[in-house]
Amino acid sequence: MTRVVVALGGNALGNNLSEQMIAVKTTAKSIVDLIEAGYEVILSHGNGPQAGMIQLAMDELTAKDPGKYPHVPLSVCVAMSQTYIGYDLQNALREELLSRGIEKPIATVATQVIVDQDDPAFQKPTKPIGRFMSQAEAEALAKEKNIQVIEDAGRGYRQVVASPKPQEIVEVATIKTLVDAGQTVIACGGGGIPVIKEAGNHLKGAAAVIDKDYCSALLADIVDADLLVILTAVEKVAIHFGTPDQKELSDVTVAEMRQYVKEGHFAPGSMLPKVEAGIQFAASKPGRRTLITLLEKAKDGLAGNTGTVVHH
Numbered sequence: 068m069t070r071v072v073v074a075l076g077g078n079a080l081g082n083n084l085s086e087q088m089i090a091v092k093t094t095a096k097s098i099v100d101l102i103e104a105g106y107e108v109i110l111s112h113g114n115g116p117q118a119g120m121i122q123l124a125m126d127e128l129t130a131k132d133p134g135k136y137p138h139v140p141l142s143v144c145v146a147m148s149q150t151y152i153g154y155d156l157q158n159a160l161r162e163e164l165l166s167r168g169i170e171k172p173i174a175t176v177a178t179q180v181i182v183d184q185d186d187p188a189f190q191k192p193t194k195p196i197g198r199f200m201s202q203a204e205a206e207a208l209a210k211e212k213n214i215q216v217i218e219d220a221g222r223g224y225r226q227v228v229a230s231p232k233p234q235e236i237v238e239v240a241t242i243k244t245l246v247d248a249g250q251t252v253i254a255c256g257g258g259g260i261p262v263i264k265e266a267g268n269h270l271k272g273a274a275a276v277i278d279k280d281y282c283s284a285l286l287a288d289i290v291d292a293d294l295l296v297i298l299t300a301v302e303k304v305a306i307h308f309g310t311p312d313q314k315e316l317s318d319v320t321v322a323e324m325r326q327y328v329k330e331g332h333f334a335p336g337s338m339l340p341k342v343e344a345g346i347q348f349a350a351s352k353p354g355r356r357t358l359i360t361l362l363e364k365a366k367d368g369l370a371g372n373t374g375t376v377v378h379h
């Protein structure tokens with residue numbers, strides 16, 4: 068059986084509560100198509116809009132009455148987003164599976180991911196979270212809440228937080244056991260809950276949001292997946308993106324993709340992490356491949372009919 072780790076992007080979940088409830092239904096159809104076609108699927112997902120929304124809500128409460136509502140750390144907001152998204156995905160998948168007569172247990176694993184406390188990312192926030200704002204609104208919020216904001220890949224302004232690289236998945240044994248038992252597992256949501264190893268086996272939450280594409284590459288490695296599938300809002304990765312010379316890529320070697328990265332074809336806040344994660348996984352063992360495509364094209368892409376495939 069082909070084992071695939073599927074990383075779900077923003078369009079699989081929407082930007083707010085009501086959008087997510089609708090989006091997960093379409094997402095579940097695409098994922099169950101893969102399960103029905105015989106793939107062994109392990110899911111991961113992003114959480115930028117959700118983690119930002121939860122943090123903002125918590126901060127509003129703290130601002131009202133810090134005695135009654137103490138500050139909620141970002142790591143806890145990530146944990147909340149993981150479970151909230153897992154809950155919606157689990158339900159949508161369950162319903163879609165049952166509607167096709169498939170009985171298959173689904174489990175969301177609250178996943179902690181170890182990061183290095185000396186990761187330079189802590190000094191230079193790069194991960195956009197929360198909702199999109201106008202420049203004026205973002206600058207006012209930055210001043211009011213003492214946060215950093217950036218322009219996010221031509222789509223508006225967002226809060227930006229540290230995004231250290233994932234080093235190790237804490238719940239690896241649990242994930243492997245569930246996967247090997249034939250369960251559909253949702254793990255490493257939002258890149259995982261960032262934690263730092265401290266003395267005495269203590270794991271301390273870190274103020275960060277890990278990139279889900281990098282974490283998905285790590286997850287795909289530890290479960291020994293054959294394929295990493297990154298589902299996003301474009302059917303293919305392109306070079307000269309957004310220019311008259313735009314050229315979509317179908318079949319690319321690791322060496323070719325590394326060269327395109329060097330030439331600066333991929334936007335840092337959006338396509339670059341996907342491409343880098345794709346290279347990392349495809350380069351890690353002979354035979355491993357990464358597919359980057361549209362959520363709706365997942366099955367077509369796996370059949371070799373579309374998407375961008377990175378291979379050795």
Ligand SMILES: Nc1ncnc2c1ncn2[C@@H]1O[C@H](COP(=O)(O)OP(=O)(O)O)[C@@H](O)[C@H]1O
Pocket residue numbers: 075076077078113220298299300301303304305306307308332333334336337338339
């Ligand atoms: N070279 C490129 N090729 C294709 N898409 C690109 C490229 N550079 C930037 N993008 C943008 O990246 C977006 C995907 O990133 P993003 O929306 O952040 O991911 P996610 O699906 O994980 O939420 C695409 O919708 C596209 O607009």
Ligand SMILES: NC(=O)OP(=O)(O)O
Pocket residue numbers: 076077112113114115116195257258276277278279280
């Ligand atoms: N954690 C993460 O990478 O989230 P997004 O995909 O929503 O940016």
